[in-house]
Amino acid sequence: MEDRMPHHDDFTGPTAPRRTLGIGRLLGGALVGLVLISGLIGALLLARPALDVAPGPVPGAPEAAEGH
Template sequence: MAQHDDFRGNVVLPRSRASLGHLLGGVLIGLVVISSLIGTLLLARPALDVEQPPVPEAPNAADGSTAR
């Protein structure tokens, strides 16, 4: 019987609930991450466009020809 005195079994103590501060902190971090991803996509959208506007033609003086 002496060997059963230190037997604890598989009893797990219940976890304590998160406080309001921890809960709000997690929500705030989630909102910051999501808003940064959305902001990144909005700022990168013009660079991801497939159609590029046509390049304006250079003036005559810039192409090396001399008009006399």
């Protein structure tokens, strides 16, 4: 039985070596970011009318109470 001791070359450290990103990976990440940002902007544009506060008549007030 051979006792194998770890050598300096066998130790890679706690982090994996960095790999360079290809053009496809960069374009994919940019596309995902663009979709997320456009979704947030679209949600804000659709919700904007619901967030507007417009003064209106008091609901539930009978017309007789107004003197009509």
